[in-house]
Amino acid sequence: MKRIESEQNASVKQWKKLYTRKEREKKNQFIIEGPHLVEEALTHSVPIAHLIIDEDFVIPHTWNAHELDPWIVPKKIMRLLSDTEHPQGVIAICRMAEDNLEITPHGKYLMLDGVQDPGNLGSIIRTADAFGLDGVILGQGTADLYNSKVLRSTQGSLFHLHVVKGDLASYMKECQSQNVPVIVSALEGALPLTETKEAGPFALVVGNEGSGVSEDVKAAADRLVYVPMHGAAESLNVTVATGILLYELQRKAK
Amino acid sequence: MKRIESEQNASVKQWKKLYTRKEREKKNQFIIEGPHLVEEALTHSVPIAHLIIDEDFVIPHTWNAHELDPWIVPKKIMRLLSDTEHPQGVIAICRMAEDNLEITPHGKYLMLDGVQDPGNLGSIIRTADAFGLDGVILGQGTADLYNSKVLRSTQGSLFHLHVVKGDLASYMKECQSQNVPVIVSALEGALPLTETKEAGPFALVVGNEGSGVSEDVKAAADRLVYVPMHGAAESLNVTVATGILLYELQRKAK
Incomplete structure (x- = not known):
């Protein structure tokens, strides 16, 4: 069980910076928010660097097949990290995929x-x-x-x-x-x-x-x-x- | 030439209220903003109760065929009346049309x-x-x-x-x-x-x-x-x- 209590925590400050394109491109990471997007990312094997949940968030059963080692944060930190008016209790820091698409004759x-x-x-x-x-x-x-x-x-x-x-x-x-x-x-x-x-x-x-x-x-x-x-x-x-x-x-x- | 100088002017306060649905329905009026929408309203004979322009707005030639008697306001009042970050210098208060549609066999x-x-x-x-x-x-x-x-x-x-x-x-x-x-x-x-x-x-x-x-x-x-x-x-x-x-x-x- 990993916990972060302080808004001054270096990781929190780092994650928050991922709302700028410059920082995303520098780190090759991006933030997704809410249970639906996180579940889609898990299902499709998007590499997740960090999963962050607030104290009240209940991890759905369907996520248990994945190796999850979430950070638990108080709601005030979730609000800080969230980009929405009503945070849904879960955020993930994902790694960007490789930027190359193979063109095929039937595509x-x-x-x-x-x-x-x-x-x-x-x-x-x-x-x-x-x-x-x-x-x-x-x-x-x-x-x-x-x-x-x-x-x-x-x-x-x-x-x-x-x-x-x-x-x-x-x-x-x-x-x-x-x-x-x-x-x-x-x-x-x-x-x-x-x-x-x-x-x-x-x-x-x-x-x-x-x-x-x-x-x-x-x-x-x-x-x-x-x-x-x-x-x-x-x-x-x-x-x-x-x-x-x-x-x-x-x-x-x- | 009609001018309004004060943000406390009763008409300004009244127009501003038209951003609420309740007030629009009470007065049967609504606000449109920007030269494109105002020109469309003029072209299609939408009844305009008031045209409001700021000091720098130049009325396009194509509008001259219409009877215009605009209110001229300082930019601070235009900003107050505008719903956008960059007001385009013109707002109109329009009257709502009748709320009935005739259905025809070829419609x-x-x-x-x-x-x-x-x-x-x-x-x-x-x-x-x-x-x-x-x-x-x-x-x-x-x-x-x-x-x-x-x-x-x-x-x-x-x-x-x-x-x-x-x-x-x-x-x-x-x-x-x-x-x-x-x-x-x-x-x-x-x-x-x-x-x-x-x-x-x-x-x-x-x-x-x-x-x-x-x-x-x-x-x-x-x-x-x-x-x-x-x-x-x-x-x-x-x-x-x-x-x-x-x-x-x-x-x-x-």
């Missing part, structure tokens, strides 16, 4: 070119997971995967799905060399999604909330597509558009 | 059974607008349309599209009496969306983020449908699911 991938909003990024990863993709690649300018709001919005999907940061140009080339067509969401010069013929593996690229996909990425695409709309709204939210694109690509791949 | 409608999150509600309204629906009905337990976060997320779509609060049971009956099929999003006992045959008017009902659509609503449905998924995520975000459902229903209606 289905999603690439994000500068999706900035953490809530959008989290929901997009959850959607990619729901549609059974093989990997998600976060290009430059995309929000940090380990931001606490992103982690919450994924609802644990990042533990089922291979999500990596990477250079989109290289990954696109790699896809094309494996005959995986690169399909890019765009408005101008694009084919309506309803008319696409792709019926197998794909790499779908979606872009920034305001400016869309960058010109370089569009120039390297095998096909530009858009979601046909009928109304007065100027565009769909990037998360909704991604959901519709993945639904249609997967429907045609059946 | 396409979306009904929300308790969508609670303001960001979800706003994005769903924007999506309904993008797909050219004829109206959105907000059932009991749904977030308030005039909440400032909802208004921001709609990006002005509520001014192009008829959005009303109402009793879902009555609206569903009205749809059925006009031969508009009521299609309800559900997981159990439902048909995969890919297999639906509806190819004309519809009323789609989606539910609460956690508990989905209520039993009463499901029992009254003409058809239950779900979005087929392939992966490990337990469900789609309600906004993404609504986007996919509307895309497919509109695709088949072509």
Whole structure:
């Protein structure tokens, strides 16, 4: 039984710093919070460096199969470490996975070119997971995967799905060399999604909330597509558009 | 030229109160903020009771066709009235529209059974607008349309599209009496969306983020449908699911 009583404890101070991207990248660690995310991490063998629970937290039976040696802390320290208004009594410090995704000729991938909003990024990863993709690649300018709001919005999907940061140009080339067509969401010069013929593996690229996909990425695409709309709204939210694109690509791949 | 200098001004205090749902419903008024939303309101003839600008705000030329008699306020009052971190210099106090939607035999409608999150509600309204629906009905337990976060997320779509609060049971009956099929999003006992045959008017009902659509609503449905998924995520975000459902229903209606 390990206990921490003081808010001045060096580990507490260190863990708290993991809410900054700089510190996460320096330590290769990130924080997750709440029983649902921690259970998902345990189930999917995410390496947990530290498990921290408050005095009242009852460890679920299903966690007993894992080697747990939790730190027990008073509620005031849990509040200090938590990023939410109502801490749920459990936090884990996880180690980041290796940042490399192997592209295969039968794979289905999603690439994000500068999706900035953490809530959008989290929901997009959850959607990619729901549609059974093989990997998600976060290009430059995309929000940090380990931001606490992103982690919450994924609802644990990042533990089922291979999500990596990477250079989109290289990954696109790699896809094309494996005959995986690169399909890019765009408005101008694009084919309506309803008319696409792709019926197998794909790499779908979606872009920034305001400016869309960058010109370089569009120039390297095998096909530009858009979601046909009928109304007065100027565009769909990037998360909704991604959901519709993945639904249609997967429907045609059946 | 009308000016307000004091933060103690009675109108300023009154406008500020419109950030509470109670006050909005008492006065039948709501606040919108920023040049984009105000321009959308002007373009779509939303009745504006007061336009408030700060000393530096330059009224766009395109607004000159409208009769504007703005209040000019110092920046400190604009900050007081604003709900955002970086006020954009313009706010309008609008009058609410009448709360009644006429159902027609050729209409396409979306009904929300308790969508609670303001960001979800706003994005769903924007999506309904993008797909050219004829109206959105907000059932009991749904977030308030005039909440400032909802208004921001709609990006002005509520001014192009008829959005009303109402009793879902009555609206569903009205749809059925006009031969508009009521299609309800559900997981159990439902048909995969890919297999639906509806190819004309519809009323789609989606539910609460956690508990989905209520039993009463499901029992009254003409058809239950779900979005087929392939992966490990337990469900789609309600906004993404609504986007996919509307895309497919509109695709088949072509």
